[in-house]
Amino acid sequence: MxxxxxxxxxxxxxxxxxxxxxxxxxxxxxxxxxxxxxxxxxxxxxxxxxxxxxxxxxxxxxxxxxxxxxxxxxxxxESRRLGPAAVALVYEQQPAALRQLAALPFDFIPLNAESWVRLEDEIFELIQRVFGLNPAYRAVRRAQFNLLYNAGYAAGLCPHSSVLFRHRPTGQLAALSLCQPNYTPLKLPPTETPDFQQHYPRLTQRTLLAKTVGVHPDFRSQGLQALLAAYAMRSFREFYKDIIFCLMRADNLSLRFTDGLPMEVAQxxxxxxxxxxxx
Known part of the structure; x- marks a missing residue:
């Protein structure tokens, strides 16, 4: 244009x-x-x-x-970046959420290449349920999904913050959070797929990207969005300095997690x- x-x-x-x-x-x-x-x-x-x-x-x-x-x-x-000062405020404000994790009726499944392959059928179905009613969303065939979202993709996820919540009483996947380091500063060639184990140690500026976060409709209104963030907080300061919550709809309730904090916003x-x- x-x-x-x-x-x-x-x-x-x-x-x-x-x-x-x-x-x-x-x-x-x-x-x-x-x-x-x-x-x-x-x-x-x-x-x-x-x-x-x-x-x-x-x-x-x-x-x-x-x-x-x-x-x-x-x-x-919006994308919202929280710098180190804002991250410190989050830790001051969220101790109850961190404590609540241990009492949840959910199992936490860290996401990496191995767990992705093992659970890919369930992950595919969960994503359809989580995002299927979003405006302008059209489901893709499984073969299309696998072209982009597969073991290679999962190897680039941050295994410390990317997670599935499985509801223990029913065995159903209830929520997911897909996060990765911002690999952009490495200027990887298009033919090289990011891999956490290989590329994270090369980063001098360590920013976490909260990319895809969602809760199954049957488990909404239970505070799981905040608890997904609390799960990532358990190890965040060991691996990252700042975080960007990426490309979230401006009317998404999950944005409330960062309301009132000092931040940089892209629209x-x-x-x-x-x-x-x-x-």
Whole structure:
């Protein structure tokens, strides 16, 4: 998308015409098939971390240009970075959550390549239930899922903070948290998949990325989001200096965990435009 209003008006007029021909009444984007994959635009200036793994980055004129074309932000998202001072405050405020972990009726399953392979059927089903009702989410086939999320992917997760909660009385997976170090400073080639054991020791700036966190619908409203964070806190200070909660919807209740703390925020949006019927 070049920074030229006239050219983009012509292109988006053709897109709108085709959408109307198909009976559609709204354009939403950018989307790469589903919110399962790449989507959203980053708004405003680049944050201090520049870009973490799979963070959407775009020329800064994109949002302005879309506004000129009649698009407005629909869903909005945030990434929140807590620096060392804010992390210290979290530890002061959350001792009860840390104590509560031991009394939970859940088993904690650390995630790594071995446990991922052993539990991949259950993980796949859990992810469908956790995120299946999210706006613009479309389920993918198991083969597609395995292309991106497999033992190689799991080897890059932080094994100290990535976890599954299994409900002990029923045996059901109830929640997951997928976290990884920010490997971006290593500038790994595209052909090299991050591996915690190999690449974490090479990091001089150790930032944890809280990437995918969710609770099964049957176990919501029980405080498990905060307890997933408490699980990561048990070992956080041994391995990391700061943390980024990545790409969370602005209306997600889990953001309350960081409300009131000093933080750096990056914002993103999924843009939309209504298509009135042609007269």
């Amino acid at each position: 070049t920074d030229d209003v006239v050219l983009n008006q012509a292109a988006f007029s053709q897109l709108a015409a085709e959408a109307r021909r198909r009976g559609l009444r709204r354009l939403v984007g950018p989307l790469h098939f589903s919110t399962y994959f790449r989507y959203r635009l980053r708004l405003g200036a680049a944050p201090s971390w520049r870009q973490f793994d799979r963070e959407p980055v775009n020329p800064p004129y994109y949002p302005r240009l879309l506004g000129q074309l009649g698009f407005q932000p629909g869903l909005t998202f 993103y949006a999924l843009f939309e435009r209504a298509l009135p019927a042609e007269s």
